[in-house]
Amino acid sequence: MGTKLNIKAQGAFTVSIADAAHMVEADYFGVESGNRVTDKFARSGLTASKAETVDAPVINEFPICLECQFIEYQDGEYGCGVIGKVVNVTAAS
Numbered sequence: 001m002g003t004k005l006n007i008k009a010q011g012a013f014t015v016s017i018a019d020a021a022h023m024v025e026a027d028y029f030g031v032e033s034g035n036r037v038t039d040k041f042a043r044s045g046l047t048a049s050k051a052e053t054v055d056a057p058v059i060n061e062f063p064i065c066l067e068c069q070f071i072e073y074q075d076g077e078y079g080c081g082v083i084g085k086v087v088n089v090t091a092a093s
Helices: 003-010 019-033 040-044
Strands: 012-017 048-050 057-059 064-076 079-091
Touching: 003 012, 003 079, 012 019, 012 057, 019 040, 057 064, 057 079
Parallel strands: none
Antiparallel strands: 012 064, 048 057, 064 079
């Protein structure tokens, strides 16, 4: 199932922000498609856990995570995007 379908099904998503030490792994997530590689997350070398307030994963190695409630999906002439409401923020100390 693709990312858009997962977000719609779960009603939530997270946005994890990488630090300088994990830029290669973050880049991998952006350039590789989960539709082509079934074990994309495992190949990244990172680990995940469940978010505190939404039903979505948090990347443990990334220091900041925005937990979001899904609002809507937009697909227009200039691209597509997911709209969400941030309901929790976690940050490593």
